[in-house]
Amino acid sequence: MIDRREFLKMAACLSASFGISNFPGIVNAALKKITPENTPQLIYLQGQSCTGCSISLLQAESPDAVSMVTQYSKLSFHADLSAASGKQALKLIEEYISGDAGEYFLAVEGAIPWAMPEACVIGDKPFADYLTAAAKTMNGAVAVGTCAVHGGIPAAEGNLTDAVSLKEFYKRKGINPLLIDIPGCPVHPDWVWKTIIHLAQVGLPELINGRPKLFFQRKVHELCPRYHDFQQEIFAEKLGDKGCLFKLGCLGPDTYADCPTRWWNGGQTWCIDANAPCIGCASSQFASKKNFPFYRSFEQAMIKNSEDNK
Ligand code: SF4
Ligand code: SF4
Numbered sequence: 304m305i306d307r308r309e310f311l312k313m314a315a316c317l318s319a320s321f322g323i324s325n326f327p328g329i330v331n332a333a334l335k336k337i338t339p340e341n342t343p344q345l346i347y348l349q350g351q352s353c354t355g356c357s358i359s360l361l362q363a364e365s366p367d368a369v370s371m372v373t374q375y376s377k378l379s380f381h382a383d384l385s386a387a388s389g390k391q392a393l394k395l396i397e398e399y400i401s402g403d404a405g406e407y408f409l410a411v412e413g414a415i416p417w418a419m420p421e422a423c424v425i426g427d428k429p430f431a432d433y434l435t436a437a438a439k440t441m442n443g444a445v446a447v448g449t450c451a452v453h454g455g456i457p458a459a460e461g462n463l464t465d466a467v468s469l470k471e472f473y474k475r476k477g478i479n480p481l482l483i484d485i486p487g488c489p490v491h492p493d494w495v496w497k498t499i500i501h502l503a504q505v506g507l508p509e510l511i512n513g514r515p516k517l518f519f520q521r522k523v524h525e526l527c528p529r530y531h532d533f534q535q536e537i538f539a540e541k542l543g544d545k546g547c548l549f550k551l552g553c554l555g556p557d558t559y560a561d562c563p564t565r566w567w568n569g570g571q572t573w574c575i576d577a578n579a580p581c582i583g584c585a586s587s588q589f590a591s592k593k594n595f596p597f598y599r600s601f602e603q604a605m606i607k608n609s610e611d612n613k
Contacts, residue, residue, distance in 0.1 A: 344377050344379045344399070344404070344405060344406065344407035344408070345376050345377060345378045345379060345407065345408050345409075345410055345499065346379055346380045346396065346399050346400075346407050346408075346409050346410070346437075346441075347378060347380060347381040347382075347409075347410040347411075347412070347447075348380075348382070348396070348409065348410070348411055348412070348425065348430065348433060348434075349382055349383075349411075349412045349413050350411065350412070350413030350414055350415050350416075350423050350430045350450070350451070351413045351414040351415070351416060351422070351423050351450060351457035351464070351466050352412045352413025352414070352448065352450050352451075352457075353456075354383060354412075355448070355488070355489040356412045356447050356448035356487070356488075356489040356490045356495075357381070357383050357384075357412060358489065359487075359489035359490055359491070359492055360447075360490070360492050360495055360496065361492075362492050362568065362569070363492035363493070363496050364492075364569045364570075366496075368492070371496045371499075372384065375496075375499075375500055375503065376496070376499050376500075376503070379395065379399065379404075379407070380392065380395050380396055380399070393425070393426045396425065396433065399437075399440075400433055400436050400437045400440060400441075401436070401440065402439070402440035406442055407440075407441055407442065408441060408442050408443055408444065408445065408499070408502060409434075409437050409441045409443075409444040409445070410444070410445045410447050410495075410499075411434070411444055411445070411446055411447060411451050411469050412447040412448050412450070412451055413448070413450045413451055413457070414450040414451065414454050414455060414457040414458055414466035414467060414468060415430060415431055415434065415466065415467055415468075415469065415472045416430075416431070416457075416464035416465065416466055417431075417464070417465040417466070417467045417471075417472065417475065418463075418464055418465035419463065419464040419465070420432070422464045423464075431472065434469070434472060434473075435476060435478070438473065438476075438478045438480045441480065442481070443480060443481030443482065443483065443502075443507075444469060444480060444481070444482050444483070445482075445483045445485060445495065445498060445499065445502075446468065446469040446470065446482060446483065446484045446485065447485055447490055447495055448485070448486065448487060448488060448489060448490045449486045449487060449488040449584060449585060449589050449590075450466075450468075450488075451468060451469050451484075452468055452469070452470070452484040452485065452486040452514075453468050453486060453586075453587045453589065453591075454466050454467055454468050454471070454591075455488060455589060455590055456488070456590045458590075458591070459590045459591060459592075459593070460591060460592050460593045461593060469482060470482055470484065470513070481507070482513060483498060483502075483507075483508070483510065483513065483514070483515065484512075484513040484514045485498060485514065485515065485518075486514065486519075486560075486584075486585040486586070486587075487560065487584055487585045488584035488585070488589060488590075489584075491518070491560075491562070491565060491567065493518070493565060494515065494518045497515075497517070497518075498515050501515075512559075514559070517561075518560065518561050518565075519559045519560060519561070519585070520559070520561075521559065521561065522555065522556060522557070522558060522559055522560075523554075523555035523556075523558045523559075523560055523562055523563055523575075523581045524553075524555035524556040524557075524558075526561065526562075526563035526564050527555055527563050527575060528563060528575070528576075529546065529547045529548070529575060530547075532545075532546045532547040533547040533549060538550040539551055539578075542578065542579065542598070543578050544578070545578070548575060548578075548579075548580040548581075550600075551580045551598070551599075551600070552580055552598065552599040552600065553575075553580035553581050554580070554581050554582060554583030554586060554588070555575070555580075555581040557583055557586055557588065558581055558583045558584075558585055558586040559585065559586070560585040562574065562575075562581070563575070580598070582597040582598070
């Protein structure tokens with residue numbers, strides 16, 4: 304974890320370094336083949352999101368976020384990090400999306416308000432219009448986070464905007480661009496940056512259900528260090544107890560992600576290590592139903608499952 308002071312220092316450093324292609328940094332051996340010439344341009348746009356995924360991306364460890372942004376990904380625009388703002392930022396985005404600025408990948412964080420385009424604008428134009436235009440010029444798009452992949456919290460039951468995922472947006476438009484889904488609320492920085500490195504160095508990574516297989520092939524439950532407790536029926540009865548968290552509504556059995564082996568915050572911890580159930584932040588169920596809160600009892604989870612099976 305970085306504290307606020309370190310975050311501001313990093314953000315200032317990132318802002319200052321935008322536009323400089325040869326930012327010096329520690330070169331990870333695995334990244335030596337990447338040169339300024341073959342790094343893809345990346346335009347990072349945000350729709351209906353809380354910016355949590357962007358904050359998570361700044362927690363990258365190896366390589367660190369500054370190296371990723373300035374050296375390996377050629378992030379040409381990000382609303383929170385770019386020095387460019389106002390008309391200058393709009394011009395930059397337009398240049399890429401019109402195809403005049405060369406090849407690029409799009410990264411999209413957040414959902415898209417299908418029924419209320421004016422709910423999310425960049426400048427005075429709906430976010431949705433940028434996405435429609437980008438489909439004609441981009442090499443592909445990476446949907447960053449559960450909001451972009453499944454709709455997430457903006458698409459929760461009762462929302463007025465009919466928030467949809469990037470995939471659903473393009474499906475409704477009848478467009479079929481190359482998409483890579485990286486769910487998570489927030490995303491793990493490795494999942495995004497390493498996918499982008501793969502795109503730069505070797506091309507499209509192997510996908511499973513539209514997600515990079517490397518990170519989303521197996522369920523949290525399958526890799527969980529408490530799986531043995533599950534088999535032995537040693538269950539936690541309340542938050543903070545040791546034992547399998549299944550009876551506290553753990554969604555590890557329904558969630559594909561490699562958190563148990565990757566860990567979070569630079570390898571310091573992860574949800575179940577902190578005695579908290581997996582709340583399925585990378586699953587399509589996340590935040591979708593009013594009567595299915597993040598933390599729930601075993602009984603609530605069973606009622607929900609029986610309702611779904613009707
Ligand atoms: S804690 Fe959750 S993920 Fe781990 S074994 Fe129990 S149910 Fe599965
Ligand atoms: S363990 Fe579950 S809730 Fe925690 S980060 Fe991984 S997928 Fe999300």
